[in-house]
Amino acid sequence: MRFMSIVLAKDFMLPTPELAEAIHKIADREIKAGRMIDTAGLLPLATGARVSIKDGKLSVVDGPFVEAKEVVGGYAIFELQTKEEAVALAVEFMQLHKDFMPGWEGTCEVRAFYEPGAEGICDPLAEARV
Template sequence: MRFMSIIISAQIGMPTPELMEAMGKLADREIKAGRMIDTAGLMPMETGARVSIKDGKLVIVDGPFVEAKEVVGGYAIFEFQNKEEALALTVEFMQLHIDHMPGWEGTCEVRPFFTPDMGNVCRPHSAAVA
């Protein structure tokens, strides 16, 4: 199963060099094992934009986004046998933050990708509308 991990935090800023090194080692291990498909950190909010629908009209807002309380800082895509494997690696990844960036607070959300063989069990919004 393919999973996406999304790191979210209210704290803005770059990880410490120690955390970057530890995450690099973890990523190298997972790439060599064939489990990590892709990963990246995201640029600051001021470099982005949002496109929303409000009252049936498109609204485009350039960053930074004043109302943002939490920010997606990065993501990773993995191939695992099951959710338990995904959670085990996520716990290891979050422990790196405790070990190498004391005081940091955040969340890593882990979600499986939708696949066509799932049928109506977990239909994405866009497919439900079509």
């Protein structure tokens, strides 16, 4: 089962060298184990843009975004057996932030990828595949 861990923070912050090294060690371990598919940190909001639809109108707004309450700082994609494994990796990852970036506050959200045919989940593309 594929999971994405999404790191959210109040503000963009570059990791300390110690945190970057610790994250690299986890990533290297998980890649070698065949569990990590991809990972990356994201640049500040000022480098991005938002494409939105509101009231039937499409708009593009360049960053930074004044109303941003949380910033997606990065992500990781894993191939794991259970949600519990994904949560354990997220806890390990967040502990590194606690250890190497005192005062940093954030969240790591763990979400499973949609898989066609998953029990109890509506498949919006089912008719298109027929």
